[in-house]
Amino acid sequence: MSNESKKDQKYPINIAVTVIDKITETIRRPVTLSDKRLAERCLKGRIILIDDDPEIIAALVALLDMEGYACDTYISASQFLQEQQCNRPSFPGPWCILSDIKMPGIDGLELQRQLLEMGEPPLIMMSGESGAYEAVAGLRGGALDFLIKPFDADIALLAIERALAVSKERMSFALKNSDITIRFSGLTSREADIVKRVARGQLNREIAEELDIALRTVKLHRQRAFEKLGVTKLVELVRLIDTL
Amino acid sequence: MSNESKKDQKYPINIAVTVIDKITETIRRPVTLSDKRLAERCLKGRIILIDDDPEIIAALVALLDMEGYACDTYISASQFLQEQQCNRPSFPGPWCILSDIKMPGIDGLELQRQLLEMGEPPLIMMSGESGAYEAVAGLRGGALDFLIKPFDADIALLAIERALAVSKERMSFALKNSDITIRFSGLTSREADIVKRVARGQLNREIAEELDIALRTVKLHRQRAFEKLGVTKLVELVRLIDTL
DNA sequence: TAAAAAATAGCACCAAAGGGCAATAATATA
DNA sequence: TATATTATTGCCCTTTGGTGCTATTTTTTA
Structure with missing residues (x-):
């Protein structure tokens, strides 16, 4: 329960409104x-x-x-x-x-x-x-x-x-694009870095080694980034990043 | 050892040659x-x-x-x-x-x-x-x-x-495309079906349920398809399929 | 300077993916 | 018909991913 509400409240409708405003x-x-x-x-x-x-x-x-x-x-x-x-x-x-x-x-x-x-x-x-x-x-x-x-x-x-x-x-197209851009801009630099590596196909373990941080930390950032980007599966992330 | 040789011998150079022949x-x-x-x-x-x-x-x-x-x-x-x-x-x-x-x-x-x-x-x-x-x-x-x-x-x-x-x-572009097509044509219909579902983001378990087959069978087909397509990671598969 | 945000990480647990080994059933093809 | 291909499955084990809980350390910001 607390889990669901946490996820849902992070990217509510007002983001979409912001995007449309920016475009038109x-x-x-x-x-x-x-x-x-x-x-x-x-x-x-x-x-x-x-x-x-x-x-x-x-x-x-x-x-x-x-x-x-x-x-x-x-x-x-x-x-x-x-x-x-x-x-x-x-x-x-x-x-x-x-x-x-x-x-x-x-x-x-x-x-x-x-x-x-x-x-x-x-x-x-x-x-x-x-x-x-x-x-x-x-x-x-x-x-x-x-x-x-x-x-x-x-x-x-x-x-x-x-x-x-x-x-x-x-x-x-522009709307979709700017939507993605906005979602990305919500990531911290660490999250963005890690999610890019994930989309590149790197394992959590490999990322942890390269960045010299704990596996748990990588998992944490990955999880946060997925939430912020509004994706749940790896394939969604890949497609999202590839449209950029 | 036996594992590596099995993988490598399946798609040797002659496939690339076939492709080029087909194009030109x-x-x-x-x-x-x-x-x-x-x-x-x-x-x-x-x-x-x-x-x-x-x-x-x-x-x-x-x-x-x-x-x-x-x-x-x-x-x-x-x-x-x-x-x-x-x-x-x-x-x-x-x-x-x-x-x-x-x-x-x-x-x-x-x-x-x-x-x-x-x-x-x-x-x-x-x-x-x-x-x-x-x-x-x-x-x-x-x-x-x-x-x-x-x-x-x-x-x-x-x-x-x-x-x-x-x-x-x-x-x-045509060369790359026909290369992918050829690789796909090497799949059995079952393998193709399953690999498409995988690229859609479905879990092995979900696929097994939908096709009403054992989880192990799905894994087997998935594995075979990956080998035949020459990909090792899910992200590679997604990109391969999306270029089609 | 205090509060908020971001980064870090250990422990534990479960689900999913990956694959080895062995075997059976169904189909297609020579 | 015999052989090769394809599809199927169970058992078992390891690795990886996903998460909850808790806690410390930096950085940023109000």
């Missing part, structure tokens, strides 16, 4: 009615449109709005980047950027380079027919897709769906 | 002097050139020849595909395809589709400036790079280097 940065909660609608749309997907052509923007907004997506529009890359600086709260959900290539000031490729440093968010690029160079550069640079203007609504929607799927995947 | 299909051995030179070049990289323009072919062959690569040239995709049918022996080494897009008969994109079914070998595509559509289709279809004619020698060489690196990686 600042979480905004719907308060007004329009907020609520926006939050719903964001849950489906938020598309950041960057294009200096207001007609394109208008057309895409109309399309995406109809499909139930949330849209943020920017008439230049620099405008978008500036707004990103002051990272204001946003509703949670998958998102992607749909940016034109040919723009005054910072062009799409330069934007892509800058985004790369910020963690390479899901990016779809678009441009006129002529730009084979740009298309190659964009796709080679990690763009998820490249739309050649003029394009059909279906094509764009498909690309966006895929990009949002990628976004979701990356988010859940 | 038919291995050709250099016999003549020119064979020897070709073998050396193939070791560095073999580039399969497909273009209907003889001038391009000639220029690329000259370039690649100078750099020490081996070249196979084809004036059409269908010619290449036909020769692939009768898979003749070749020297081992990384390789890639450098194909034009616009060709009479089977074009580059169609070739790409057919290659996809054959295991998606490393492919670089090339085309004239105008083809933004083709560039997007090619890259989205998994081409490693896309060269826009006319291109500098440096650009082409860089792309080829990268493609060969990918080729090497894929080969070693």
Whole structure:
């Protein structure tokens, strides 16, 4: 009895909450009615449109709005980047950027380079027919897709769906990853050291010898580390460590 | 003593040889002097050139020849595909395809589709400036790079280097994978079943109960499977299985 | 400086893993 | 059909892992 309660109380729900907070940065909660609608749309997907052509923007907004997506529009890359600086709260959900290539000031490729440093968010690029160079550069640079203007609504929607799927995947991956990182950061250095050796396949006895400590101490650290990491079996530990 | 010899003689070197044979299909051995030179070049990289323009072919062959690569040239995709049918022996080494897009008969994109079914070998595509559509289709279809004619020698060489690196990686991955597969195929069905459960984290006792067999039997199978797979520790087994 | 956290370790006990030895039963294959 | 392979099991013994209980020594921190 006392055993169980001891285990369970160590890593309760608040850790998960901390993780989610860390990932989505600042979480905004719907308060007004329009907020609520926006939050719903964001849950489906938020598309950041960057294009200096207001007609394109208008057309895409109309399309995406109809499909139930949330849209943020920017008439230049620099405008978008500036707004990103002051990272204001946003509703949670998958998102992607749909940016034109040919723009005054910072062009799409330069934007892509800058985004790369910020963690390479899901990016779809678009441009006129002529730009084979740009298309190659964009796709080679990690763009998820490249739309050649003029394009059909279906094509764009498909690309966006895929990009949002990628976004979701990356988010859940990052979440899982940071969860593991946080769990690891809860270990003392000794515990971390020992658990790594365990995952390497070393026996308790070997570890004790190498670190020149008693077998009982190794067992103790191992046990503590398992508890803190939330694993009960060796195989779980190995898989946990290998995902890192 | 008798214990060691029993373990070691089970998986000797000839298994590795079998694996390599399986991967590189038919291995050709250099016999003549020119064979020897070709073998050396193939070791560095073999580039399969497909273009209907003889001038391009000639220029690329000259370039690649100078750099020490081996070249196979084809004036059409269908010619290449036909020769692939009768898979003749070749020297081992990384390789890639450098194909034009616009060709009479089977074009580059169609070739790409057919290659996809054959295991998606490393492919670089090339085309004239105008083809933004083709560039997007090619890259989205998994081409490693896309060269826009006319291109500098440096650009082409860089792309080829990268493609060969990918080729090497894929080969070693396939080799490792088939090695594991072969090792697994040496297990009896019972052994395979039990070892999977072990890797899932089940205790011998639990396995014995589920399969309704004696604990000793489980241990026996487990032991045999470990020997056949060439692992000694549980962590090794987990990693082996997880790479599959 | 006092309290908290971390590291250390001995003793004892039980469960699980690993393996030697010997033997039987069922299947597959030459 | 005879032999080889595979599957099965019991008995027994050692090593390793997992834990409870207790206690001392450092380090860190409030």
